[in-house]
Amino acid sequence: VMEEDTGMYCTPRTPKYAKLFHIQPQLDVKTQMLTLEATGAPSLEIDLSHATTTPVQAQAMGDVSVQVEDLGDGATSWLQQVLEISSNNCRLVKIGSQYKRHVAVNPDQKEPLPTSTTTKDDAPPPVVSLADEAPYLLTTEVSLHELNQHLRQRSQDPVDMKRFRPNIVVGSSGIKAWEEDTWKKIRISNVEFWVWQRCGRCTMTTIDRQTLKRGPEPLATLSTFRERDHGQRNFGVHLIPVDPSLSSSPIQLGDTLEVLEYDAERLIEWKKLHG
Secondary structure, eight states: OEETTTOBBOOTTSGGGGGGGGOEEEEETTTTEEEEEETTEEEEEEETTTOOOEEEEEEETTTEEEEEEEOOHHHHHHHHHHHTOSSOOEEOEEEOTTOOOBOOOOTTTTOOOOGGGOSSTTOOOOBOOSSSSOSEEEEEHHHHHHHHHHHHHTTOOOOOGGGGOOSEEEOSTTOOTTGGGGEEEEEETTEEEEEEEEEEOOGGGGBOTTTOOBOSTTHHHHHHHSBOGGGOBEEEEEEEESSGGGTTSOOOTTOOEEEEEEOHHHHHHHHHHTO
16 A cells, blocks of 8 residues: 555554554455455455556655556545545555565664575575565564563563564474574475564554554563664564575465574574573
């Protein structure tokens, strides 16, 4: 979703767009039928394979200009109704054939891209959609459990995993809290991933998904024991497929994760702080 007048993407970070959290999308991969649902509004169905679109420029994370495809006035009217905004400034867009964008290195994390993700020195970095920095975000239930213990010790309410918006959630069996920080290379199903930079969390985590109420948590508590240099309060790690051609291979509930390689420096840091 982008603003028509500025080209900037719309996110719940902006209070007037907070109800984006209440939109439930479903995509039928085979038919390319996108269905959007929200309480109090009829469902919106869009056939992405046959939709009439208009190319427009949008500003992605890091002020990178990208070409996307506007899905039309009907989708815009639906967003206006659901978000309860007076203007039709929010446009629903999709990635098209001319879209080009690469992963965004967070300079405050100081974690460069794995060198072996490219085959040539001058090859471009891995591609990414309209996500902030990387194509995949992995979190673990055991780390969430420990965060919630810290919250309760500070007389704060626990939070659920929705606050962190991961693509992949790892169960608690066989791993310790924050151990994901130490991984360098993993395999899920038949897909291998580089475990790249840790994810510094922003104010989106402080918005309750149901009530849309904002507060200082869980960032305030993360700051007490998970803050690194430059104010990075980490929860979760970014993943990059080792072989981009396998990035569309299916990963499903119940798959096993195997750690293929550990990051030596991160392992030392983890043992010092959490081991």
